[in-house]
Amino acid sequence: MKYAMFVGCTIPARLPAYETSTRAVLARLGVELVDLPFACCGNTVRGLDQDAYVFASARNLALADRAGLDVLTPCKCCFGNLRHALRFLSQDAGLRARIGRALESEGLALPEKVQVHHLLSVLFHEVGVQAIAAAVTAPRTGLKVAAHYGCHALRPSKVTQFDNPLAPTLFETLVRATGATAVDWPRRLDCCGDPLHDANPPLAGRLTQAKLDDARQNGADVLATACPYCQLRFADAQAGRTDPLPTILFPQLLGLAMGLHPGRLGLPG
Amino acid sequence: MSASSFRIAVYIALGLCALGLLWRLSAWLRVRIGPDARAIPFHRRLASALHGAFSFAFSRRLPGVLKAFLLDVLLQRRLFAEAKVRWLGHLLILLGFTALLLMHALAALLTQKLFKGYQPTLDPYLFLRNVFGAMAVAGIVLVIAGRRRAQRVAPTAHRLGDRVFVALLSIVMVSGFLLEAQKIASPAAFQRMVDEYFGEDISPEDLSALKAAWAVDYGVAFEDAAADPDPALLETGRELHKDACASCHSLPTSAFVSYPVSRVMGPAVRPLDDVDAAKWLWYLHVFACLLGLAVLPFTRLFHAISDPVSLLVNGAASSRPLSDAGRASRRALAIDACVRCGLCDTRCSVAPIARFMNNASLLPSHKLLSTFRFAREGRGRLRDGARYDRIAEGAFLCSSCGRCTERCPVGLGLDDLWTAQRDDLAAAGHPAAAKWVQSRTASEWADLLPAPPGEGPAVAPLSSDRRTFSPCVQCQTCTNVCPVVAHTAGAGDGVDLTPQKVMNLLRLGMVDLALGSRMVWDCATCYQCQEHCPEGIRVTDVMLELRQSAYRRLATVRDRRRPE
Ligand code: SF4
Ligand code: SF4
Ligand code: SF4
Ligand code: SF4
Numbered sequence: 047m048k049y050a051m052f053v054g055c056t057i058p059a060r061l062p063a064y065e066t067s068t069r070a071v072l073a074r075l076g077v078e079l080v081d082l083p084f085a086c087c088g089n090t091v092r093g094l095d096q097d098a099y100v101f102a103s104a105r106n107l108a109l110a111d112r113a114g115l116d117v118l119t120p121c122k123c124c125f126g127n128l129r130h131a132l133r134f135l136s137q138d139a140g141l142r143a144r145i146g147r148a149l150e151s152e153g154l155a156l157p158e159k160v161q162v163h164h165l166l167s168v169l170f171h172e173v174g175v176q177a178i179a180a181a182v183t184a185p186r187t188g189l190k191v192a193a194h195y196g197c198h199a200l201r202p203s204k205v206t207q208f209d210n211p212l213a214p215t216l217f218e219t220l221v222r223a224t225g226a227t228a229v230d231w232p233r234r235l236d237c238c239g240d241p242l243h244d245a246n247p248p249l250a251g252r253l254t255q256a257k258l259d260d261a262r263q264n265g266a267d268v269l270a271t272a273c274p275y276c277q278l279r280f281a282d283a284q285a286g287r288t289d290p291l292p293t294i295l296f297p298q299l300l301g302l303a304m305g306l307h308p309g310r311l312g313l314p315g
Numbered sequence: 316m317s318a319s320s321f322r323i324a325v326y327i328a329l330g331l332c333a334l335g336l337l338w339r340l341s342a343w344l345r346v347r348i349g350p351d352a353r354a355i356p357f358h359r360r361l362a363s364a365l366h367g368a369f370s371f372a373f374s375r376r377l378p379g380v381l382k383a384f385l386l387d388v389l390l391q392r393r394l395f396a397e398a399k400v401r402w403l404g405h406l407l408i409l410l411g412f413t414a415l416l417l418m419h420a421l422a423a424l425l426t427q428k429l430f431k432g433y434q435p436t437l438d439p440y441l442f443l444r445n446v447f448g449a450m451a452v453a454g455i456v457l458v459i460a461g462r463r464r465a466q467r468v469a470p471t472a473h474r475l476g477d478r479v480f481v482a483l484l485s486i487v488m489v490s491g492f493l494l495e496a497q498k499i500a501s502p503a504a505f506q507r508m509v510d511e512y513f514g515e516d517i518s519p520e521d522l523s524a525l526k527a528a529w530a531v532d533y534g535v536a537f538e539d540a541a542a543d544p545d546p547a548l549l550e551t552g553r554e555l556h557k558d559a560c561a562s563c564h565s566l567p568t569s570a571f572v573s574y575p576v577s578r579v580m581g582p583a584v585r586p587l588d589d590v591d592a593a594k595w596l597w598y599l600h601v602f603a604c605l606l607g608l609a610v611l612p613f614t615r616l617f618h619a620i621s622d623p624v625s626l627l628v629n630g631a632a633s634s635r636p637l638s639d640a641g642r643a644s645r646r647a648l649a650i651d652a653c654v655r656c657g658l659c660d661t662r663c664s665v666a667p668i669a670r671f672m673n674n675a676s677l678l679p680s681h682k683l684l685s686t687f688r689f690a691r692e693g694r695g696r697l698r699d700g701a702r703y704d705r706i707a708e709g710a711f712l713c714s715s716c717g718r719c720t721e722r723c724p725v726g727l728g729l730d731d732l733w734t735a736q737r738d739d740l741a742a743a744g745h746p747a748a749a750k751w752v753q754s755r756t757a758s759e760w761a762d763l764l765p766a767p768p769g770e771g772p773a774v775a776p777l778s779s780d781r782r783t784f785s786p787c788v789q790c791q792t793c794t795n796v797c798p799v800v801a802h803t804a805g806a807g808d809g810v811d812l813t814p815q816k817v818m819n820l821l822r823l824g825m826v827d828l829a830l831g832s833r834m835v836w837d838c839a840t841c842y843q844c845q846e847h848c849p850e851g852i853r854v855t856d857v858m859l860e861l862r863q864s865a866y867r868r869l870a871t872v873r874d875r876r877r878p879e
Contacts (some may be wrong), residue, residue, distance in 0.1 A: 055664050055716035086664040086714045091672075093840075093862040094712075094748060096774070101671045140773055148671055204854070211846050237798050237841035245749040246837045249810070252802040253839070303441035 063312025103131030124200030185225020349735025404457030411450030471657030528552030676709030797827025
């Protein structure tokens with residue numbers, strides 16, 4: 047199991063613990079990560095310039111393709127953008143030609159074989175729940191975890207092919223593999239509000255709050271995420287609260303259950 | 316030029332340099348970048364700078380900062396990791412230039428006092444001058460070549476003064492070597508030295524013996540030199556030379572650059588002598604040096620001052636967060652401390668997007684300069700500046716990945732500057748597109764944003780194709796699952812349409828009415844609507860495409876004022 051690690055822009059800048067914990071857990075589970083000179087997935091122009099966005103994604107995909115590797119990303123927005131780009135390229139011959147020319151001018155070729163996977167998909171489908179359960183030495187028994195799916199991994203399912211979009215089980219299954227209990231909460235598939243935060247902070251805040259309240263009401267001790275934007279949104283929304291609902295990145299939860307030292311997971315201690 | 320007029324010229328250059336320095340240094344306290352910085356008066360920034368300087372001078376962080384200065388500024392370790400050719404060039408210029416400055420230009424102050432019997436024409440000084448000069452010239456060539464290569468990845472920004480230093484340095488080096496070559500081969504220079512040393516006390520026989528020796532051993536291009544002089548004459552000449560000249564003149568072959576140059580010049584030195592070329596070359600050499608000194612604060616050489624200060628400020632900031640005033644000054648300092656190395660550009664996460672959109676304003680080295688220009692030009696001129704649209708595009712497309720800040724060899728706090736730049740632009744009427752859209756209603760935008768000619772399937776394949784939206788049965792499923800609709804609290808949120816209504820506008824051919832709508836721009840891209848639509852309509856993809864169409868058309872709107 048070997049992947050090109052697409053860490054994106056936000057994780058190194060604002061949530062380095064996510065990269066640290068992802069690398070630590072995957073290394074322990076025998077997943078090899080390769081670093082390529084990736085740049086932005088195109089998220090910043092996605093809603094402004096289609097060609098520029100697809101080019102940004104395609105350039106990264108072309109780099110992975112040239113290295114003969116599939117892409118693994120811990121970011122759900124990068125995941126969605128990269129997968130959408132492949133989709134757009136396969137649907138639109140004109141776009142394909144334009145992007146192909148631009149890639150050529152950089153000495154690259156249109157991506158052909160490369161696939162894009164999210165961290166959670168790799169854990170679930172490639173590593174496998176059994177192998178994970180076998181690696182768990184310090185099960186988080188009794189911990190009640192609300193798993194937050196994240197829009198851009200789940201939907202549109204035709205593009206992301208992450209799990210059943212209406213009744214997914216992948217994340218909860220992974221949570222249970224750590225020995226913890228996955229709570230059922232009605233808003234688990236809802237948006238965290240982050241993409242709206244710059245344009246309309248009050249409205250975004252209400253989306254975030256609704257989710258936090260729901261997780262709390264359904265008895266969650268902790269909210270588990272697997273995307274830097276969701277994680278930061280939940281943390282920022284609760285800044286200054288004396289009793290915040292703790293949020294944890296899934297590889298941190300898993301790493302703890304695997305007996306890794308918190309310091310290696312970017313956690314205090 | 317007499318010694319006194321030379322001295323006056325030096326003083327004038329020094330005076331200009333001092334004035335320039337004062338001006339440039341005061342800019343660190345004057346230039347205001349970011350709305351927060353505009354609220355801070357000059358005297359508070361001066362006070363914070365003095366306070367910072369004093370408390371830092373007596374802190375224990377100094378050794379760490381000196382180490383950073385050595386590794387980052389002098390040895391350029393990050394440049395080494397990124398671009399070996401340019402690193403070598405920088406080091407060669409730094410060493411060669413500094414050595415020449417100290418040993419040659421400041422000989423009267425330093426070398427003569429330190430080394431008894433110093434003569435520029437005597438080894439090892441003659442040899443060393445050529446070594447240092449060759450280093451500087453090789454450095455210039457390497458730096459220019461390396462920059463050329465880096466420019467192919469991303470065009471680094473530059474300021475007017477950036478090339479002045481390299482240009483003047485090149486003039487100084489070339490004129491220096493030519494001057495030395497001319498003097499080596501010049502019969503007139505020989506004659507002048509003979510006159511100075513012997514005066515009238517040399518017989519014509521001795522003179523022709525000495526000339527024979529200098530023609531053979533020193534390569535002076537006498538007009539009447541015999542190709543094959545009489546060995547006895549040569550012997551006499553060499554004896555005379557040993558007594559009179561050798562104590563000040565090593566063999567010119569030690570000048571391993573100038574001597575071959577003088578051979579190339581060959582017989583041309585005599586006509587050059589006739590026009591007093593050595594004198595003019597000396598003037599050029601000295602004039603370029605003094606000009607360089609006078610304009611130093613406005614050339615790239617200024618980074619020899621600004622970079623250490625920048626590192627000191629970083630050192631101070633790492634122990635205790637800077638005050639508002641300190642941060643404001645640090646931003647202004649960053650503009651001067653940037654050496655336009657372009658390392659940030661080569662690692663910038665949106666550099667590929669900059670290339671694709673053909674907008675260099677996305678690149679950090681360019682953003683740094685546009686930030687500064689904005690501060691200088693003020694907000695008045697921005698009303699309808701297409702240029703500032705490009706700059707704003709660059710500012711708001713930054714993904715805040717922090718790689719530029721991490722890479723910058725001078726340790727500039729670029730992330731803070733980018734935030735300040737975005738705030739400045741927003742305050743001046745160039746906010747992010749999503750914010751700008753909020754300044755008018757959807758129907759106002761519909762009037763302002765007519766479809767530009769040629770907009771069709773190539774740029775808007777979904778919204779220009781009826782098959783995308785005609786199956787919509789207006790069932791409202793999309794609206795019912797939309798979290799933005801569900802959480803809209805009322806008019807205060809500004810969210811005007813619903814996803815289903817947007818689809819209906821498309822069906823009615825009224826796409827212009829959707830472009831500037833808050834629903835389109837405040838869509839959270841959660842894809843609930845697209846996932847749930849019973850007709851399989853790509854509702855979210857359409858929303859994003861509508862934004863893209865609007866963004867393209869927004870670029871045609873020059874006047875940003877609200878209608879009265
Ligand atoms: S923070 Fe912005 S300017 Fe700096 S490297 Fe990242 S995308 Fe480029
Ligand atoms: S900001 Fe830093 S890295 Fe970028 S060009 Fe200037 S000195 Fe170089
Ligand atoms: S869910 Fe689909 S069919 Fe129904 S109103 Fe929305 S776009 Fe139209
Ligand atoms: S993608 Fe946008 S329009 Fe669709 S449901 Fe989500 S927020 Fe609403």
